[in-house]
Amino acid sequence: MPIRFFNTLSRTKEPFEPMEPGKVRMYTCGPTVYNYAHIGNLRTFLFEDLLRRHLKYRGFDVYHVMNLTDVEDKIIRACKETGEPLKSLTAKYVDAFFEDLDALGVERAEEYPAATDHIPEMVELIKTLRDRGHTYEIDGSIYFKLSTFPQYGALSHFDMDQLQSGASGRVDSDEYATEDARDFALWKAYDEDDGAVFWETELGKGRPGWHIECSCMSMKYLGESFDIHCGGIDNMFPHHENEIAQSEAATGKQFVRYWLHSAHLSVENKKMSKSLGNIYTLRDLVAMGHDPLAVRWALISTHYKQPSNFTFEGLEAAKVTLNRIRDFRIRLEGIRGEGSDLAEAIETCEREFGDALDDDLNISGAIAAVFEFVREANRLMDKDDLSQEGARQALALLDRLNAVTGLFSPPLVDEVPQSILDLVQERQDARRAKDFARADAIREQLTSEGWVLEDTADGPRVKRT
């Protein structure tokens, strides 16, 4: 069965075939680095991570580019408010962004181009558009003339004549001195509010519009036509629509073949908003004591196209589920004897897992396949009938599936303090002396200090709660 993706362009699931066999070139809209990424942003990045990992799992050579938007209205505003220079402000949040990715176990893309490193390329692209008659200039700013690109709207399926300009209530009319309200800026002439943020270029003194960086950098690193472009659903219009207009007007070629958009995340059934105080960053959750991998689980385990609801109850459930996998791995690692293997179950699990993800990244189905396998393997271990080789193969399976999802990794080994080990030993002595009251008291003490004690066939084991 081929991989199929829901392509926003056609609004249908299509078999995925890259332009160049065996090689996938993809671009994903990255962070605007003026703040810490919130869990909604992270959900999208996790979906894209799953996408690239699954393509690699299926044998594709993936070349993935994610931009860093480091010049833009909100950033400039933040600079004004804090008095911090653009570069140092954005550098701080770029670092934070990569820290978050690492904590969540997100694989690195091949390239992370920053907008401010590509001003000359953007100028060139704008000049090309100008030469081709797609632009006009007002007061030093250059705009894309939408009337020269009649295909506009193909992605979002908006009928431009029916768009109600300003319906979202977010448009500041003063901001748009364009001929047509729908035209968008390619280059913004310098304004005093921009402070020290400007470039002296052939187009004059100013800065690029937001959309142009994605057209420019994606085509620079991936070519004028490439396979996959992703982003949050909110970027579909106008951002991605504008990217298409800029790119295709400049090259005359199809820009992107498959567009994949992730749905939004709500928090406790409410839209994230400052007034509700429910915009969480990864570091907020970690500060509350949550495991980043539990956050990964909570954010990745709902199909990307499905609106998802983040709840603390769900995060707890993710933690418990993650622990189930971790305990399972530890149990497998302890298997030594002879017995049956799990060849058939492994084959079934991996096939169902792969089939599910091939079907537009059906992560729920993939996870379900893994739990069927976990139960079967546990059953065999309960009967003491799993061979060491079988256990080894089961662990190898988990490693393969972990390479795709990042959900089945080995637990981090907790450093157990000597004081805790002493208590464990003391309890063992008490048990041997049949002083169970004392033994239970010690276990309660361990619990209160954040450790769970389990008596296993191989002796007592402590782990973090």
Place this chain on the structure above:
RNA sequence: GGCGGCAUAGCCAAGUUGGUAAGGCAGAGGCCUGCAAAGCCUCCAUUCCCCGGUUCGAGUCCGGGUGCCGCCUCCA
């Protein structure tokens, strides 16, 4: 006003071309255990927002409602 998405057990959430409701969490009972924990077994949706229709058969198709959500110029 326009466009789009979603409604499946207490919660989260899958359900290809219609064929008789995955999985996880929580809960109940049992096995195991000195007691636990972990694990395993059993139970937990005559039913998939509502009303019609097509069909031998619909969560899945068609028509009509209801509710929630998103986008409509720079929010992933």
